Amino acid sequence: MVKVAILQLAVRYGATQVIDGLDLSAGPGEILAVLGPNGSGKSSLVKAVAGLVPHAGSITFDGEARRPGRIGYMPQDIGARAALTVLETVLVGRLGRLGLRVGEADLAAVDAVLSELGLHQLAARYLGELSGGQRQLVFLAQALAAEPRLLMLDEPISALDVRHQLEVLEIVRRLTVARRLTTLVVLHDLNMAARFADAVAVICNGRLARFGTPADVIDEAMLAQVFGVEASVALAGDGRPNVTPLRASRH
Numbered sequence: 001m002v003k004v005a006i007l008q009l010a011v012r013y014g015a016t017q018v019i020d021g022l023d024l025s026a027g028p029g030e031i032l033a034v035l036g037p038n039g040s041g042k043s044s045l046v047k048a049v050a051g052l053v054p055h056a057g058s059i060t061f062d063g064e065a066r067r068p069g070r071i072g073y074m075p076q077d078i079g080a081r082a083a084l085t086v087l088e089t090v091l092v093g094r095l096g097r098l099g100l101r102v103g104e105a106d107l108a109a110v111d112a113v114l115s116e117l118g119l120h121q122l123a124a125r126y127l128g129e130l131s132g133g134q135r136q137l138v139f140l141a142q143a144l145a146a147e148p149r150l151l152m153l154d155e156p157i158s159a160l161d162v163r164h165q166l167e168v169l170e171i172v173r174r175l176t177v178a179r180r181l182t183t184l185v186v187l188h189d190l191n192m193a194a195r196f197a198d199a200v201a202v203i204c205n206g207r208l209a210r211f212g213t214p215a216d217v218i219d220e221a222m223l224a225q226v227f228g229v230e231a232s233v234a235l236a237g238d239g240r241p242n243v244t245p246l247r248a249s250r251h
């Protein structure tokens with residue numbers, strides 16, 4: 001259980017500032033979806049929280065600057081360069097917890113995650129022999145194998161068919177609630193964000209454009225201002241918004 005508080009976050013690459021003055025928070029048992037146009041700074045935000053890029057401003061975890069030991073991070077870029085099998089790749093997720101040898105508990109944890117994501121039959125295959133969607137599931141498995149308290153997923157469903165998209169987000173939601181994880185997930189699919197997130201942060205040009213519940217944030221005005229899209233947004237029976245994009249309103 002980790003309360004993440006971000007205050008006046010700034011990230012720059014060389015002379016280019018890509019996140020500027022961003023305040024945000026996420027709590028245990030909660031999925032925070034991070035939305036925004038391409039290049040707006042979503043991955044940079046998640047990398048800053050994971051400690052993978054330097055930043056200014058403050059990021060605290062339960063009020064402390066020190067990151068919790070158990071972080072699960074799934075990057076957006078999941079190339080197949082490493083000559084590892086699926087089993088080995090998922091085991092890497094437990095690196096911080098491995099002793100001098102792989103123990104029974106590690107193998108059991110990996111086994112459980114492989115089963116949960118339906119990856120058992122692929123366990124001995126090399127990453128380079130998988131489809132893009134299968135590889136995405138393997139890297140999700142790697143993030144979950146850490147048994148994280150803080151879970152960060154950068155576009156985890158972008159290569160998945162619609163059933164796997166739903167399955168993955170259902171698993172993420174179930175684990176988030178059952179284990180009181182604090183979950184940050186970068187998504188491009190507005191309707192999946194509306195359906196699965198407790199809170200939504202919209203990033204635009206490195207700044208926080210909107211932050212609140214899906215119903216507060218995902219509306220026609222935001223889609224026009226932030227994404228340059230004309231859309232119709234209806235509230236479903238459960239009060240969550242449903243977006244139908246109509247046309248690009250600017251080029």
Ligand SMILES: Nc1ncnc2c1ncn2[C@@H]1O[C@H](COP(=O)(O)OP(=O)(O)OP(=O)(O)O)[C@@H](O)[C@H]1O
Binds near residue numbers: 036041043045
């Ligand atoms: N390592 C880097 N060096 C220099 N600039 C970078 C680097 N990584 C990202 N950027 C730039 O920072 C800005 C934000 O990138 P970031 O990857 O955070 O955006 P994003 O919102 O995740 O985009 P997308 O939806 O396309 O994945 C972009 O303009 C990008 O070109």
